[in-house]
Amino acid sequence: MAPNSDTEPFIPPSPSSFIPKEEPPRLPTPDLQQPAPAIRNSPFRWPTWYYNPALHVVQGHLPSASDISYVPPITSLRLHYHLCFNPLNPLVPHIAWDVIYPPSHARILDFQNSGPSRFISPALDVEALQPSVKKVWIFTDHQSLSYWMERWGPISITRDAITIADILQGIYDYLRTPLTLEDMQQVTKIPGNRECLRMARAYRAKDSLEVEAVVLAAPYRRIDVIGGHRRFQAGTLPRNR
Secondary structure, eight states, rough: OOOOOOOOOOOOOOOOOOOOSSSSTTTTOGGGGOOOOOTTTTTOOOOOEEEEEEOOEEEOOOOOTTTTTTOOOOOOOOOOOGGGGOTTTTTTOOOBBBBBGGGGEEEEOOSSOOOGGGGEETTTTTSSSEEEOOEEEEEEHHHHHHHHHHHHEEEEEEEESSHHHHHHHHHHHHHBBBOOOHHHHHHHTTTTTTHHHHHHHHHHHHHHHSSSHHHHSOOOGGGGGTTTOOOOOOOEEEEOO
């Protein structure tokens, strides 16, 4: 059943000044972002880049009791520190990544260094969670994207040993999925949303490593529904797990 129109999101616009400069290529700069209501009739909310982890990684599930004779106790999961934001010490290095780029462009932002040395390559090939799991689901608390993920479903990743690269690649592939006809119909229900979507694609085309004309001629993608809110926000495990 389609959500009530009062809960439909307003797509955040991409600011005209959103042309990031630093290495890695075109990393989005937080202070260039504009506030935008994520849901129609909701108050404005500034993006909180460093104090509000956006992604939730949920542990893999065990087989049902009918399939095995013994169910081992669930051990507390730990998310690799490269994927986390440390609220007790914001200066702990964490991933800085514009999600329009492949995971190979992600960097660790080290506030204790300056210049190009602030950015170091993350350990993409290490496992993202300990102890190891074979399946994770990723959700978001970004108001606009969470609305759409209720329609699309969570990001699901299945591997024998899930690495940081697998997590980032899953996010990248999910957001690059083209919008469907039904998605476009939902977007256009709110006046002005189509123009916001067009602007988001235009800035993505300008910042992308792809040929700008090719991007503009291609379908809209899921990433376009969040406008200029393209910076990876780090992750956390749900408190009730």
